[in-house]
Amino acid sequence: MEVVVQVVFGLIALFILVAAAMVVSVRNVIHSALWLIACFFGVGALYLLLQAEFLAVVQVLVYVGAVSVLILFAIMLTRQISGEGVRQLTSRWPVVLVVTVLLFATVMAPTLINQQWNVPPAPPLGTPEPIAGPAELGRGFVNEFLIQFQVVGVLLTVALIGAIVIAFEERARRRRVLTLAEELELKRLRERATQTETPEPVEAEPVARETRPASEG
Amino acid sequence: MYDMLAALINGTLGWGWPEWALNLLSYILVVTIVLVVAPLQMLFFTYYERRVIARMQDRVGPNRVGPEGIWQPIADGVKMFTKEDIVPQAADRIVHFLAPCVVVAPTVLMFAVVPWGPGMVPVDLPTGLLFFFAISSISAVGLMMAGWASNNKFSLLGAMRAVAQMVSYEIPAVLSLIAIVIVVGSLSINDIIAYQTGLIVSNRDLPGIPDLGLGWFVFTPVGFVAFIAFFIAALAEGERTPFDIPEADSEIVAGYMTEYSGMKFGLFYLAQYVLNFLLCAITAIIFFGGWQGPGVGWLYAQGITPENPNGNGLFNVLAGVLGVFYFLLKTYLFFFVMVWLRGALPRLRIDQLMDFGWKFLIPLTLANLFSAALWVAFTRWGPAEGMLITVGWSPVLRWLAAFVVTLAINLGVYLWLTRVYAASQAERRRAELEELIAAGS
Amino acid sequence: MLNAVPLPAVLTLAAALFCIGLFGALSRRNLIGVLMGVELMLNAVNINLVAFWRYFEPRYITGQTFAIFIIAVAAAEAAVGLAMVIAVYRHYVTVNADEVDQLRG
Amino acid sequence: MTASPFEIEIPRGRVIEVQRDDTRVRRGTGLLRGMAVIWKHWKESFKLNRSYSQIHGTFTIEYPEERPRIPEAYRNMPILLYDDETGHELCTSCFQCERICPPQVIHMTQAKDPATGKPVPAVAEFIIEYDACMSCGFCAEVCPFDAIKMDHEFELSTDDHLRLTVHKEQLLRPISYYAHIAPTMWAEVREGALKKLQGNIRRRPDVIGLAPQLTEKIAARRAELAAQAAQAAQAAAATPAPPAAPAAAAPAPAEGRKLTPEEKAAKLAAIRAANAAKKQQSGDGS
Incomplete structure (x- = not known):
């Protein structure tokens, strides 16, 4: 059983890293976003392996269902320059590469050399471990983490409103074909506007009324 | 499934298989059943929809292949298989190929948490409902891939419409379900079904009601509003008329499916109908008790259950058959309503769709959430939770109070919202026109 | 899981993912690419x-709670960030950070 | 251009405005009313509807098993009529239909008296290209002798394209056939048509104008002609001349049949070119 878990973990880790590497190296931005989605999936699978089931589902719901779709939308709305053939990396990317590799090395070196994590001993086989599930999480959100929970709620609201305000397009720039009824109303409104400017009394326009059968009204 | 197999192989047959083999076999069996049932439902649904919509339009519908045309979907399938698979030259070949897979896979995965009868759920996840919606949101990515990879403006427009619609309507759908989750106190679909025992009134709200499996949520004000909102959102998620703008054939050919042919097109079709089936099924499960119905609970109690290991296995089978019958009956009924709406309503415009979702459905479901919390407070809370009004009330009185209060809130919000919504629509139209005048166009 | 995979393995994976994300965030020209790098780091x-x-406190919810908060913050960040990208695109007709x-526009 | 008070000019054109009280808030009842309409259709659709005046009920006709009831004035493709009794065709080759035909698919040649070479009010060959015919019915409208009528037959599909260039023999139907498919319409024109036919028969020598498929009628006519010739010979008391009719009559029906497809095509092309030239001339003139 352990071997199976190890193999599964290795595959997931490999998948996550390959996908992440593709995200930062692929030329086509859309492909990069698709690889990002694959990476999110891998992370979700890792959560499942870590028995954080609720978190895995939330990962799929929020990242795959919302964030990645948002990213795809943004790419498609800014499409002209995101195609292939455009240089996607800055000119100083080798420097960045060196810096990140160095960072990784500095983070990992102590870990690998001096591995002193006080991992508690595994419980004896057969006793199911209590794992925090959605009910416990929910209780936590309205008790211990109430303030934080509400702050996150406010943050999301602010982000929603902020995003709308930032990306809002002036209505006057929008163009759409008016329906006939709307054109009529427009004409009428225009006439009213000119009437108020010119004081000459103009007779009210005749209005056709459809006679409705009594049963319908 | 595992228990049944264990009882059969190690008990009756006495082969003494190890645990992992039994596990593997049960998984393989369940997956096989799901993979067979999903396309079968799709085949039946295409036939069903065509026949019903034909009747609504005073026609007969397909009736040539086999008796009453029952083999028509098979003939369609054969046609799709034998068609040439065309990939546009300018398409992104890999993404174009992957898109139908990404669209189909989640719809099949969603079957994992759908209970067909008492004790007949492939996986009873504690987060079943959330899983269902998390997985369903994956197909949006597949649609986007299809629309982009086809390199066709109609495909891209269709995909953008589809994804915008799915993402927007996921919110009212989930909000309306959260109301039910609040009342039940669990995300597990089995728990939600188990709550709906009783007769008109749920057993859990009012203990002592006889269990006829009819204590459905739709009979409560909270459940009714949630049902209406969810069903509308489900129509939008399943891209059913009047929300079929993503594949509005009179405007954008076939939306994201424009550049697909042969079996890839068939896969999109499959995903769509399977998704429709699942949405109807989840509506039936959450608001109409799923497999609950007169007799199922009693039959199941006589059979082999964890509480009653010495029961008669025959009753299990009977309860299963009756449960599946009730479940499918309700599901097909909802699909009938979907077809009925398709027959009755014209397509919405995309701005009407968005306005309706964001300005009407979401406020309504939010108010319903409040009602759901009040329902729980009235029926279950005591002084310990700070609910001091209901101290000393009998359960019937509490239930009545909850019913009246939630009904008043929901009805009031509905009436107020309809008025405000209509007024805001009229106001917006006028403002737009006045702006046009000011612009002098 | 606990017995099969040691904690350092998971942490190494996380560190590697973080560094890849950092590389993406620093070296991409496209603003959306930068955002994707940030998402990787948050993950x-x-x-x-x-x-x-999972390894230290499986019976307390703190770890998961913080992960959920981070997911919420990431969603907010993505929404605002992409809105800004679109606003920038509208103004400058480019989404490349160095352009x-x-x-003043 | 009289503008009615309801007509209003807007940039896209003239519209007629009908005001409804659509500002009313219906609160979802409008949707339910629409659904009720559809429900009625669904419920009633299990009954058949064959009256054409109801709006409910299935009106599908399951075609191969069930034949549609075709209204009398239905028109599909033009046919030619001949008289059942005498076997004479009603057509006099007046060229009215050929002239009016919008897609120009009607072609005919006039019969000539074999003895004198003068035109006779009868048709030698009559061709209609069914594949290009648009079923407008102008030919039937314009025909002064009621010789060309519109058929009810609609199962004309074939994999042989040339078969859709239909010759006189296949076009001819007895009057009784037309009287059967369109009794009232035939009754209106019957008398005039038959009277005109009698007038024309008198001007038709030999077997000209007889429907070619009616072999016994032709034989009878020949016998009659032979008897007349014999009588004439006896009366003249001259040497008994062999009946000239059979030999001379032969070319008339044969003329149409001996055209090969190539010749036909050439002929049609020539006709079309001539028509086009005519058109151009008239266009230039105007």
Whole structure:
């Protein structure tokens, strides 16, 4: 059983890293976003392996269902320059590469050399471990983490409103074909506007009324 | 499934298989059943929809292949298989190929948490409902891939419409379900079904009601509003008329499916109908008790259950058959309503769709959430939770109070919202026109 | 899981993911690419949080709670960030970070 | 251009405005009313509807098993009529239909008296290209002798394209056939048509104008002609001349049949070119 878990973990880790590497190296931005989605999936699978089931589902719901779709939308709305053939990396990317590799090395070196994590001993086989599930999480959100929970709620609201305000397009720039009824109303409104400017009394326009059968009204 | 197999192989047959083999076999069996049932439902649904919509339009519908045309979907399938698979030259070949897979896979995965009868759920996840919606949101990515990879403006427009619609309507759908989750106190679909025992009134709200499996949520004000909102959102998620703008054939050919042919097109079709089936099924499960119905609970109690290991296995089978019958009956009924709406309503415009979702459905479901919390407070809370009004009330009185209060809130919000919504629509139209005048166009 | 995979393995994975994300965030020209790099980094942080939760405190919800908060913050960040990308695109007709170099448009 | 008070000019054109009280808030009842309409259709659709005046009920006709009831004035493709009794065709080759035909698919040649070479009010060959015919019915409208009528037959599909260039023999139907498919319409024109036919028969020598498929009628006519010739010979008391009719009559029906497809095509092309030239001339003139 352990071997199976190890193999599964290795595959997931490999998948996550390959996908992440593709995200930062692929030329086509859309492909990069698709690889990002694959990476999110891998992370979700890792959560499942870590028995954080609720978190895995939330990962799929929020990242795959919302964030990645948002990213795809943004790419498609800014499409002209995101195609292939455009240089996607800055000119100083080798420097960045060196810096990140160095960072990784500095983070990992102590870990690998001096591995002193006080991992508690595994419980004896057969006793199911209590794992925090959605009910416990929910209780936590309205008790211990109430303030934080509400702050996150406010943050999301602010982000929603902020995003709308930032990306809002002036209505006057929008163009759409008016329906006939709307054109009529427009004409009428225009006439009213000119009437108020010119004081000459103009007779009210005749209005056709459809006679409705009594049963319908 | 595992228990049944264990009882059969190690008990009756006495082969003494190890645990992992039994596990593997049960998984393989369940997956096989799901993979067979999903396309079968799709085949039946295409036939069903065509026949019903034909009747609504005073026609007969397909009736040539086999008796009453029952083999028509098979003939369609054969046609799709034998068609040439065309990939546009300018398409992104890999993404174009992957898109139908990404669209189909989640719809099949969603079957994992759908209970067909008492004790007949492939996986009873504690987060079943959330899983269902998390997985369903994956197909949006597949649609986007299809629309982009086809390199066709109609495909891209269709995909953008589809994804915008799915993402927007996921919110009212989930909000309306959260109301039910609040009342039940669990995300597990089995728990939600188990709550709906009783007769008109749920057993859990009012203990002592006889269990006829009819204590459905739709009979409560909270459940009714949630049902209406969810069903509308489900129509939008399943891209059913009047929300079929993503594949509005009179405007954008076939939306994201424009550049697909042969079996890839068939896969999109499959995903769509399977998704429709699942949405109807989840509506039936959450608001109409799923497999609950007169007799199922009693039959199941006589059979082999964890509480009653010495029961008669025959009753299990009977309860299963009756449960599946009730479940499918309700599901097909909802699909009938979907077809009925398709027959009755014209397509919405995309701005009407968005306005309706964001300005009407979401406020309504939010108010319903409040009602759901009040329902729980009235029926279950005591002084310990700070609910001091209901101290000393009998359960019937509490239930009545909850019913009246939630009904008043929901009805009031509905009436107020309809008025405000209509007024805001009229106001917006006028403002737009006045702006046009000011612009002098 | 606990016996089969040691905690350092998970942490190494998270660190590697973080560094890849950092590389993406620093070296991409496209603003959306930068945002994707940031998302990768946030995911790496989440892996760390969940791993520590699982290995040290599986019966307390703190680790998962923080992961959920981070997911919420990431969603907010993505929404606002992409809105800004679109606003920038509308103004400068480019989404490349090094071409957005004017204070006045 | 009289503008009615309801007509209003807007940039896209003239519209007629009908005001409804659509500002009313219906609160979802409008949707339910629409659904009720559809429900009625669904419920009633299990009954058949064959009256054409109801709006409910299935009106599908399951075609191969069930034949549609075709209204009398239905028109599909033009046919030619001949008289059942005498076997004479009603057509006099007046060229009215050929002239009016919008897609120009009607072609005919006039019969000539074999003895004198003068035109006779009868048709030698009559061709209609069914594949290009648009079923407008102008030919039937314009025909002064009621010789060309519109058929009810609609199962004309074939994999042989040339078969859709239909010759006189296949076009001819007895009057009784037309009287059967369109009794009232035939009754209106019957008398005039038959009277005109009698007038024309008198001007038709030999077997000209007889429907070619009616072999016994032709034989009878020949016998009659032979008897007349014999009588004439006896009366003249001259040497009994062999009946000239059979030999001379032969070319008339044969003329159409001996055209090969190539010749036909050439002929049609020539006709079309001539028509086009005519058109151009008239266009230039105007």
